[in-house]
Amino acid sequence: MEILEEGHGELIGWQDPDERREWIREHKSRDLKDKRTTIAQAVSAYAPDGALVAFGGFGHIRVSMAAVYEIIRQRKQHLVLAGKTAVHDADILIGSGCVDRIEVAYSFGHELRGLSPASRRAVETGQCKVVAELSNAAYQWRFLAAMMGLPFIPSRNMLGTDTLRYSSAKVVRDPFSGKPICLLPACYPDVVFIHVPRCDMYGNAQIDGTLIEDFELARAAKHLVLTTEEIIDEAEIRQQPWRTVIPFFVVDAVVEVRYGSHPCQMPYLYFFDEEHIGEWLRMSRSAEGTVEYFAKYVHGVRDFYEYLEKVGGLQVLEHLKKVEQLREPMTAPWLKKE
Amino acid sequence: MKPDYTPTELLATVAASLLEDGKSVFVGTGLPMIAAMLAQRTRAPNLVIIFEAGGVGPRVPVLPISVGDSRTFYRAAAASSMHDVMSLSQSGYIDYGFLGAAMIDPYGNINTTVIGEHDHPSARLPGSGGANDVSSFSWRTIIMMRQEKRRFLPKVDFITTPGYLNGPGAREKAGLSAGTGPFRVITQLGLYGFDDTTKKLKLLAVHPGITVEQIQEASGFEIPVAEQLETTKPPTAEERRLLHEIDPRGIAIGK
Numbered sequence: 001m002e003i004l005e006e007g008h009g010e011l012i013g014w015q016d017p018d019e020r021r022e023w024i025r026e027h028k029s030r031d032l033k034d035k036r037t038t039i040a041q042a043v044s045a046y047a048p049d050g051a052l053v054a055f056g057g058f059g060h061i062r063v064s065m066a067a068v069y070e071i072i073r074q075r076k077q078h079l080v081l082a083g084k085t086a087v088h089d090a091d092i093l094i095g096s097g098c099v100d101r102i103e104v105a106y107s108f109g110h111e112l113r114g115l116s117p118a119s120r121r122a123v124e125t126g127q128c129k130v131v132a133e134l135s136n137a138a139y140q141w142r143f144l145a146a147m148m149g150l151p152f153i154p155s156r157n158m159l160g161t162d163t164l165r166y167s168s169a170k171v172v173r174d175p176f177s178g179k180p181i182c183l184l185p186a187c188y189p190d191v192v193f194i195h196v197p198r199c200d201m202y203g204n205a206q207i208d209g210t211l212i213e214d215f216e217l218a219r220a221a222k223h224l225v226l227t228t229e230e231i232i233d234e235a236e237i238r239q240q241p242w243r244t245v246i247p248f249f250v251v252d253a254v255v256e257v258r259y260g261s262h263p264c265q266m267p268y269l270y271f272f273d274e275e276h277i278g279e280w281l282r283m284s285r286s287a288e289g290t291v292e293y294f295a296k297y298v299h300g301v302r303d304f305y306e307y308l309e310k311v312g313g314l315q316v317l318e319h320l321k322k323v324e325q326l327r328e329p330m331t332a333p334w335l336k337k338e
Numbered sequence: 339m340k341p342d343y344t345p346t347e348l349l350a351t352v353a354a355s356l357l358e359d360g361k362s363v364f365v366g367t368g369l370p371m372i373a374a375m376l377a378q379r380t381r382a383p384n385l386v387i388i389f390e391a392g393g394v395g396p397r398v399p400v401l402p403i404s405v406g407d408s409r410t411f412y413r414a415a416a417a418s419s420m421h422d423v424m425s426l427s428q429s430g431y432i433d434y435g436f437l438g439a440a441m442i443d444p445y446g447n448i449n450t451t452v453i454g455e456h457d458h459p460s461a462r463l464p465g466s467g468g469a470n471d472v473s474s475f476s477w478r479t480i481i482m483m484r485q486e487k488r489r490f491l492p493k494v495d496f497i498t499t500p501g502y503l504n505g506p507g508a509r510e511k512a513g514l515s516a517g518t519g520p521f522r523v524i525t526q527l528g529l530y531g532f533d534d535t536t537k538k539l540k541l542l543a544v545h546p547g548i549t550v551e552q553i554q555e556a557s558g559f560e561i562p563v564a565e566q567l568e569t570t571k572p573p574t575a576e577e578r579r580l581l582h583e584i585d586p587r588g589i590a591i592g593k
Contacts, residue, residue, distance in 0.1 A: 058391045058406035058420075085391075085406070085467060106467030111367045111404045112589055115464070123462040130462075133451060133498075135470035136390060137424035144421060156428055157474040160512030161447075162497045163466050166456060171513065180513030210392030210411055211419040267408035274403075324408065326399060335587055 004180050007167035009132025012080060012103055013052050013142075013187035014168075017149050020188060023222070028249060034201045035254045039227065039304065042253040043070045046191045046223040047079070053099075054082035054221070055089045056194030056214040057264065059111060060272055062207075063089050064227045066260040066304045067193035072096040073298050080131070082189055083107040084139040084213065087116070088264055088277065094119035094128045095290050096298075103132040103168075105139040113277065113334050118284035133166040134158065134184075140213040142187035146220035152183040192221035194246070195261045197269065199226055200234040203251025206243045209267035218246045225253045227260045229269065257304055259317055271323035274332035276311050281334065341546065343573045345526035346592050347581055348545055350376055351573040353436075353482055353524050361433040362386040364423070364472050367405045368590055369482045370436035375401065375584045376577065388432065390468040392418040401585040405468070424468075427475035430515075435476030437469050439483040441494050444538045444559050445508075446501025446520030448473070448481065449494035456496060469499040474514055478521035485525030490557040502537035527553050529570055533562065543568040 015023075037045075047053060053071075057063040068089050071079070076098045083090055083104040090107040093099040095118030108116045108123065122128035134142075137157050145153035158164035159171065159182055174181040194214050199205035205226055207214060218224055226246070231254065237244060259266075263273035263280075283289035301307045308317065322328040346369070353373035357363055359382040365374045375398050378385045386395045391406030395415030402409035411417035426432065440463055441449040450469060454460035473479045483489065501520045503509055510516050519537075523530040529543040541553055541563045550563055573581075585591045 059404045061391070061404060061406040061408075083465070104465040106465050108462055109464035113403070120462045124459060126458070130456075133456075133465060135466040136420065136468040137428075137471035140420045140424060156513065156515060157471045159474065159514050160497075160500050160503045160509065161470060162456075163451070163470050163499070180511075182513070209408055210406065210417045212391045212406060213420045215419060216421060265404075265407060267411075272403060272407075330403075330587065332587075335589065 001175065002173045003170055004173060005164070005171040007164050007169045009103070009166045009168045011168040011185055012131060013189055014185045015188050017151050021149065030249045032202050032248060035203050035251060036201050036231065037253050037255060039066050039070045039255045039257060042225045042255055043067060043074055046225055046252060047071060047076060049077045050079065051190040052080045052082065054084060054189040054192045054217060055086060056192065056212070056217055057261070058085045058212045059087040060264040060277065062195050062266055063261055063264045064193040064195035065262055065264055066227050066255070066257040067225065068092055069298050069304060069307065071098055072294060082139065082187070085136055087111070091116040091119045091284070092280070094122045095284055096294055099128065101129050101131050103134065104130050105134050105136045110277070110281065113281060117281065118290050121287070132168050133163050134169070135163060138167065138169065138184050140216065141184050143213060143216040143220040145184060145186035146188045147216050150186060152185050154181045155184055156181060158182050187220065189221055191223045191225065192217055193225045193227065194218060195227045197229045197266065198232045199228045199254060200237045201231055201254055202234065202248035203246065203254050204234070204237045204244050204248045205246040205251070207245045211245060215245055218250055221250070223252045224250055225255065226251055227255045227257050229258055229260065229266065231256045259308055260304065262308060262311065265324070269324060270317065270320040271330060273311065273316065273320055274330060274334070278333035341572065343578055344592055347573050347578055348570070349482060349524055349526055350581055350591065351577045352529060352570050353480065354380065356480055356522055357382050357385055357434060360384050362388060362431060363434040363436050364388045364427060364432045364476055365405065366437045366469060366472060368438045370438060372401055372581065372585055372590050373482065374436060376580055379580050379584070380577065388423050390420055390423060392420055392423055394418055394423065401589055403589070424471055427471065432476040433478065435472035435479040437472055437479060437481050437499070439481050441489050441491055442481065442483065442523065443491055443494045443501070445503060445505065446481065446523065446532060446539065447494055447497045447503065448499040448501065449496045451496040451498045453495055466498050473499045473501070473520070475518070477518055479519065480521055481523045483523070483525055485527050485556045487556055487558050490559065492559045502532065506535065506537050527556055538562070540564055541567065543570045545570050546572050
């Protein structure tokens with residue numbers, strides 16, 4: 001195949017498909033076993049320093065914040081992040097210094113809330129390096145290639161742009177149509193954390209609302225840790241098997257942590273905690289404020305439940321539930337600037 | 339006389355007026371969301387709104403904060419996945435792509451990645467997100483942005499999202515789908531299209547009270563003017579009411 005152009009971004013997370021098959025044969029148990037554990041143990045077991053990490057969800061939606069905070073608590077170092085519309089997770093992890101390399105589809109901006117002071121500062125001062133660029137669909141299809149056990153997948157995006165030039169993709173002449181086509185390399189993250197509304201103790205998981213790219217990401221992961229709002233009985237899963245988005249044998253650990261996505265949104269359960277996101281955006285304007293945030297909300301608390309108390313406890317969480325159900329209006333400090 | 343509407347309200351109503359009933363639109367974050375919602379509540383009740391995280395054909399109740407927010411699949415035809423909506427886009431189901439932009443050049447190429455050198459940026463921006471995909475896959479791309487001299491540039495520092503690249507035929511030569519590309523650019527000053535022969539930005543209409551001189555002053559390059567320059571319609575009272583109903587907190591539309 002004629003190579004027409006090569007992106008010079010760093011190729012991260014790629015593996016030869018045969019090596020990958022061997023690895024799965026050896027390391028991914030097909031045995032139905034109880035995988036319940038704590039977030040502290042799961043992070044310690046599956047997220048070593050230097051690992052390529054990806055989070056399920058999107059921006060500030062259904063992100064496993066319990067895992068994000070635990071990574072910071074354990075002071076992990078030199079992690080590489082899949083910036084697949086990684087926004088709040090990326091900003092916090094880069095701000096904490098745990099992540100110093102990132103491949104970016106969309107990061108550094110909190111959508112309507114404005115840009116991310118902490119992670120932009122880290123990139124602009126060279127403390128965090130952007131190793132490659134790509135688009136959202138491109139990242140999503142890198143995981144699709146991985147879950148299909150393929151070395152790459154063709155696509156018709158990024159062509160002609162600097163996004164391609166700074167990616168790890170290549171452009172070839174398609175042997176069928178004769179037209180140039182982009183080849184996206186597979187991406188296998190070392191560890192993926194996905195927050196779900198419910199799963200059983202073996203890891204059979206359901207997701208309410210859009211799947212975003214978690215169907216593919218779960219299957220592309222080397223290790224997959226599920227955090228879940230609740231653990232339900234296996235019988236309940238088997239009663240409606242069509243609702244299982246992630247089957248147990250791709251899952252390594254299951255951690256029950258209610259409100260585990262706070263301050264992000266959990267569709268149908270709770271809305272974004274804009275007050276808390278606003279507090280982070282305000283504090284992270286300075287390096288000192290960033291350190292203070294982590295001292296207060298991560299290192300200054302024992303675990304995620306103590307953090308939930310600190311951000312306002314049940315009163316706040318009940319309010320977020322009502323906002324999500326359109327029963328109460330949202331409030332946000334960033335709205336008051338007008 | 340000071341108009342009774344804001345520039346942002348005008349931007350939203352002009353953008354909404356470009357969308358047709360019974361067509362599909364892939365919507366990016368911010369003002370595009372509010373414009374698509376306004377179109378759905380007025381001239382295009384059967385507009386199929388698509389969001390990148392998997393929201394398909396929702397009846398969006400209030401302005402979502404994110405394109406992945408649960409409001410993007412409220413009473414939707416489907417809540418699917420990014421793979422699904424991006425595949426539908428790549429295979430030709432999307433009539434309009436609707437994007438915001440930080441900086442643009444005469445060919446409609448957009449930069450939302452960096453200002454300055456990529457590896458040592460003077461300012462880091464969010465990156466492509468779904469924008470490169472939307473502009474690569476949609477039949478017609480509409481761009482909404484603030485117009486200033488530092489945003490309308492002869493050349494952007496980084497082509498994040500493809501416009502007509504470097505001229506006629508360049509998209510097809512690069513391998514992008516034939517017949518796609520930027521269709522309109524809407525700013526607080528005017529409405530632009532792209533010249534059929536040069537594929538460069540062309541002024542089609544000015545907003546009420548705006549002069550061609552003001553347009554040129556707020557651009558880093560010379561913009562040709564259409565032979566029949568039109569003036570856009572100001573928002574009606576009903577459109578303004580709807581905009582504030584859609585965005586009661588004034589998140590995108592202002593207070």
